[in-house]
Amino acid sequence: MIAALILGTYALAVALFAPALLDRFWPSDRAPRLTVLLLQILSCSFLAAAVGAGLALALMLVEGVSELSPALDRCADALPIGEHSSVGTWVGKVGLVSAAALSLRILYCLFVTFGKAQLRRRAHTRVLRVLATRDERLGVLVLDHPAPACYCLPGEIVITTGALSRLSATQLEAVLLHERAHVAGRHHLVVSLASAVGRTVPHVRLLTYAERETRRLIELIADDAAVARTGAPAVAAALAVIGTGHAPDRDPIAEPPGTVTPDSALGVDSSPTLRRVRRLLRLDRALTGRARALSLTAAVFVIALPITLLGVSGASLISHCPPDTDDHDARRPSTSVTVVTVDAGATGAVLARRR
Numbered sequence: 001m002i003a004a005l006i007l008g009t010y011a012l013a014v015a016l017f018a019p020a021l022l023d024r025f026w027p028s029d030r031a032p033r034l035t036v037l038l039l040q041i042l043s044c045s046f047l048a049a050a051v052g053a054g055l056a057l058a059l060m061l062v063e064g065v066s067e068l069s070p071a072l073d074r075c076a077d078a079l080p081i082g083e084h085s086s087v088g089t090w091v092g093k094v095g096l097v098s099a100a101a102l103s104l105r106i107l108y109c110l111f112v113t114f115g116k117a118q119l120r121r122r123a124h125t126r127v128l129r130v131l132a133t134r135d136e137r138l139g140v141l142v143l144d145h146p147a148p149a150c151y152c153l154p155g156e157i158v159i160t161t162g163a164l165s166r167l168s169a170t171q172l173e174a175v176l177l178h179e180r181a182h183v184a185g186r187h188h189l190v191v192s193l194a195s196a197v198g199r200t201v202p203h204v205r206l207l208t209y210a211e212r213e214t215r216r217l218i219e220l221i222a223d224d225a226a227v228a229r230t231g232a233p234a235v236a237a238a239l240a241v242i243g244t245g246h247a248p249d250r251d252p253i254a255e256p257p258g259t260v261t262p263d264s265a266l267g268v269d270s271s272p273t274l275r276r277v278r279r280l281l282r283l284d285r286a287l288t289g290r291a292r293a294l295s296l297t298a299a300v301f302v303i304a305l306p307i308t309l310l311g312v313s314g315a316s317l318i319s320h321c322p323p324d325t326d327d328h329d330a331r332r333p334s335t336s337v338t339v340v341t342v343d344a345g346a347t348g349a350v351l352a353r354r355r
Helices: 002-025 032-061 070-078 086-131 161-166 169-185 187-200 205-230 232-244 271-280 289-319 325-354
Strands: 133-135 140-143 150-153 156-160
Touching: 002 032, 002 205, 032 086, 032 187, 032 205, 086 140, 086 150, 086 156, 086 187, 140 161, 150 169, 156 161, 156 169, 161 169, 161 232, 169 187, 169 205, 169 232, 187 205, 205 232, 205 271, 232 271
Parallel strands: 140 156
Antiparallel strands: 133 140, 150 156
8 A cells, every 4th residue: 555655646746747847947958868768767657656556556455465475465454454345355456457457558559659650661661662762872762852851761861852952062961960860869769659658648748748848859869960060050051941941041050159040031930940940059058067967867866766666665565564473373382282292291201100
């Protein structure tokens, strides 16, 4: 019961408060890779805590717990509602069914999400084999289409003729580096995992928030990989071309990093793209050493918290278990029997002498 209460409280607190706290205090845009890891940990720990709470109820309250461990059986007997209570049995069954249902739901969502994504990618690849041509120099598939676009499939990058005609050499390199970062990081698996977890329990803000932020932050991670090779202005200019379909009136490459370019000059109408461009042109987009250390410490704390709670709940449960009185009582008759046997022998010897 204690373990179920602690795990349930943790799951509820994470689901209710984590998104707001991350939005207000966590530097997501400045540490996108660490934030994606943190979101995955929070989402998975929420589901694990929910399943664990149900299993804890089932373990402590359903009949047959003595077959697993006598110590657990003694703990269950000490509870106000134990396995011999109709209320306790009912609560235990509800916990077992809830844990089993949620576990099956998680497996189902993982299977369906990854399976559908794989089928879509295979179908898209078959279409590209017919419509696209390979550019051996760039190592990409070129699709004849006027709209500037570039995207990746696992192991493959696709770019349109519209993008090739509008991007400069430096901008093209930035775009390709961005997509290669997606391929190398296997970001499609990260997004699929976030999508699957987000579908398990609908309308839980933590899970929907984690899925949405993961999709956004994956793009920032790829942006940073491209910036490391070509510089922030080149990536920002390429984003403006890809995001709007035409080259900007002013080239951010000609401006030093940190210069805020007006929205109209960039020609960016999409707010996600505009947010990415503004981030790239900021001097403080990366964390300082001290801020990174604090962020890593906070992430480690979040990882250790559910494990610590589970350990503390288990230790508290064991410490409150009554002693094994059955074994203690069982040893006492054996001693008395031995004494009786010795006394009987001595009595027989005395009687024999008297005769």
